[in-house]
Amino acid sequence: MKIRQWEDKGLAQFSYAILSECENKIVLVDPSRDPQPYLDYAKENDAMIIGIIETHPHADFVSSHLELHNLTGAAIYTHSLVKPLYPFIAFDEGVDITFGKIRLYSLHTPGHSPDSICIVLEHDGKPNSVFTGDTLFIGDCGRPDLRESAGNLTATRESLAVQMYHSLRTKLATLPDNVIVYPAHGAGTLCGKSLSNATSSTIGQEKETNWSLQSLSEKEFVKQLLADQPFVPAYFPFSVEQNRNGLPSFRESVNSVPRNSAIRNPADISRLDPQTWIIDARDEASYKMGHLPHSINLMEGERFETWLGSMISPGEKFYLAASSSEQLERLIQRAAAIGYESQIREAFLVQYGEETLPELDLESFRKSADNYTVVDVRNEAEVKKNRIFPGSISIPLGELRNRVAEVPTGKPVVVHCAGGYRSAAASSFIHSYLKGRTNVFDLSESIREF
Template identity: 65%
Template sequence: MKIQQWEDKGLAHFSYAVLSECEKKIVLIDPARNPQPYLEFAKENESQIVGVIETHPHADFVSSHLELSERTGATLYVHSLVNAFYPHEAFDEGHAIEIGKIKLYPLYTPGHSPDSICIVLEHEGKSKAVFTGDTLFIGDCGRPDLREGVGNLQVTREKLASQMYHSLRDKLLPLPDDTIVYPAHGAGSLCGKALKAAQSSTMGEEKKTNWCLQDISEDEFVKQLLADQPFVPAYFPFDVDLNRKGAPSFQERISAVTYGDTIKNTNEADRLDKNIWVVDVRNAQAFQQGHLPHSINIVGGGKFETWLGSIIQPGETFYLASDNKEQLGKLVDRAAAIGYEGQVKEAFVLENAFETMPALDVDEFKGHTANYTVVDVRNNGEVSQKKIFANSIHIPLGELRKRWAEIPTNKPIVVHCAGGTRSAAASSLLQEELNGSTKVYDLGEAVKTFG
């Protein structure tokens, strides 16, 4: 038997293959959008992918389950409550998949969603591992607020939080302490609020250290679970529905993206529709020195997908601009990870642009912060732990497109986050929306010298 884990660092997502080496058969669990790593794993091990299990319809990424089934003939397994649109077999309690000496069976564990399951792996009759999806993480459990008004089953966060309490205690706590825990996400995911960086754990370790498995009342559990959850990115409901339908072929979709000619001057930028946002992925310094009109500086770093899907709405077309072709290709792939590849009107290399942003005199700002309107675009939980500027206005980046008009414009505006990436996006968005009526500055990495 062999268990293979893959990590998508941008989305803090883990996917898995369970290989029966004696039968040369593979079952995948929660695969990412690009099917190629799983197909290569099967080829390397001279094995056949015979099944793909989805622990629930994911909100934060698009799965390749349908494409994998179409390319390999694998059976798709989901809980019956998902009411999936693609051909599948219901994988409810009492059902099982057996390959060689391996048995995989589901535990119905509503809480993160009303249709969530965890998958127990038995080898030679003994529980060896549990694939917990978004139910149990290392150090935390899944958030319960993503299915209010989303999907075929729409349940209040309070009810799901209560269900999570019982799922954890009735279904997962009884598992042996040496059972390895393989979650669908790690630190940095927005599917929970306190995930640890580890890629796996054991039930024994989680029983000792994970707050959500401790001996507390249901009321106290629900209160703690609902408190300070991160914002919900705009693309989450879109991905739930797309995963219930099954996404189209990854390679066909990214191959259909239009790559335009390099923009070297103002005239060459005339081909762009001025009403469509340009998502400029270059670093903040390059953006401030020259960018195109109607641009947002979503830096192509570790959380590109999250901020793209938080600022750009599902179905909203956008341009993608970078300073090199290699990065463009990688970021089209990353846009596809959340189902946004079809929204890219054109991707192009940007060499010269004429719009600029003023650079902040940090020493002047330090000495006279009262002369500026300070906007904090961090998440609620970050601000509740520590407010960096006492009189700052707090609007999380994911809410800024809807709430920017709340910001007073009688003083220059300074935008900050925790490290500079979110403030680059927020300040560029504000500069465009305010159309020069008020100066907007990005505090950037200098925020680390405060507080």
């Protein structure tokens, strides 16, 4: 038997292949949008993919389960409560999948969502590992507030937090201590708040070190779980529904994105709809030296997908701009990881821009910060822990599009985050929104001096 783990670093998401070497058969768990790595793995091992398990309808990424089913004929397994709109086999508690010396069986573990399951793997009749989806992470457990308005089955965060308390204790903590834990996410995901950088663990290790498995009362657990959860990106409910429906072919959908010639002069700009936002993924310095109107400097980085799905609403058309053809292709595929490729109105390179962002006079700001409106776009928990500038306005980047009218225009505006990535996106958006009513400055990496 072999277990292969893949990591999508942009979404801090893990997917898995379980290979029976004696029968050359594979079952996948929570595959990402691009099916090719799983098809390649099957080919490398001269094996057949016979099953795809979805631990729940994911909120932060879209899965290739339906495409893999169409390509290989493999059955899709998920809990009956999901009520998916694709062909599936109900993988409810008491159901198992047996191939070679491997037995997989389902544990219904509501908490992150009402329809969440974990999958226990037995090899040669002994418990070997458990695929915990978004229920148990390394160092944390799944957040319970993503299904209050998403999917066919909704529930309040309080009721799901209570269910999580019991799922962890009655379903997972009772497994043998040596059972290996394989979660669906690692550090950096918004599906939890304090995950470890580790990619696997054991039940025993988690019982010793994971706060969610400690001796807490139900009331204490619920209070701690609900406190300081990260923001919910706009695309999360959209992804839940997409995963319940199933996605079209990854490659065909990516290839259908319109690519157009580079923007090189004012005449090229005239072809663009001035009301459609441009996501400009070039580096911060290039953007500030010259960019297009109505654009957001959302640089290519580890959380590009998350911020794209926060700044652009589900169903909203946008332009995608980059500095090279290679970068553009990467970004189209990353947009597809959250099901946004069909929203790209046009993808192109930027080689000209008549708008600039002014550079902040740091000494002037340091001496008289009161002469500026300071906008802090970090998350609420970060601000609560350390408000860097007294009197600053706190508007997390994930809420900025809905709250930008709160930014006053009586003074120049200085935007900051913790390191420069979020402030680049926020300052460019505020600059585009205010249309010259006041100067907008990005404190960028200089925030570290404060």
